Amino acid sequence: MSQTFTMDDLRRMLQERQHKMTPQRQVVLQIILDHPGEHLSAEDVHGILRDNKSEIGLATVYRSLELLSELGILQKMEFGDGCSRYEVNKTDPSKHHHHHLICTNCGKVIEFQDDFLEPLEEDIKKKLGFTVSDHQVKFFGLCKECQEAQQ
Template identity: 65%
Template sequence: MTIDMADLRQRFSERQYKLTPQRQIILQAFIDHQDKHLSAEDVYTIVRKQSPEIGLATVYRTLELLSDLEILQKLDFGDGRSRYEINETNTPHHHHHLICLSCGKVKEFEDDLLETLEAVIARKSRFKIVDHQVKFYGYCRECQEESDDS
């Protein structure tokens, strides 16, 4: 599903927050890079080309607000930087991630193979599971090929 600025404006309105010009520019970076998992530094690099007056501190504050409002999902891939992506709230589970230990590339994996396991765990533990996240760490095709060439 592709999310656009109209969807995001609606989310701000529902939460009674203003969509300031700076927030709109930062959100546009996510719309334009929906296939990426952007860090604050990535967003800053993108937005300063269009709006050099937006500082890194503004980017950090805005990302935290957008995460708190559940407009963005904050992710930790174990590399010391938080990354963000648009939170597609209409999906029952988040997609999973394949994380390359060599180049740091993150790829999304859409198949949800854990539904049966989740049901078994919920039943045995009497725990109501509402979501899960899975991260697979390894080496992408390009890094494997580079390693084979060495």
């Protein structure tokens, strides 16, 4: 089950991890909060900042996103194109993350929540004695719109 976080929640999470909510981190986090489900890259965040006449540089955006990811506040994702993307890590740590469908034509990313791997994880634990703490699933293919455009 996913949760919704406010800026105060995120500030508290940073403080619990012995970090301050700097003005730059707050602006970067607010952009991520304002674009739910968009899986923004550092360049995307920087572009939004530039459009809003912000003076925050790309290097600061990268550092902020990396730190927030390392602290577990953001989830860093790779979709096979060499570009890291970020979203608020709103997943209950006792549950698995959502999964992604990635269109290899237009780059659209679609999230889905169903977790069909639970039986496989139980089988792995039973047969191999290995407890799976998390997994990521990414399916690559063509979205509905790209399929229709090709017909």
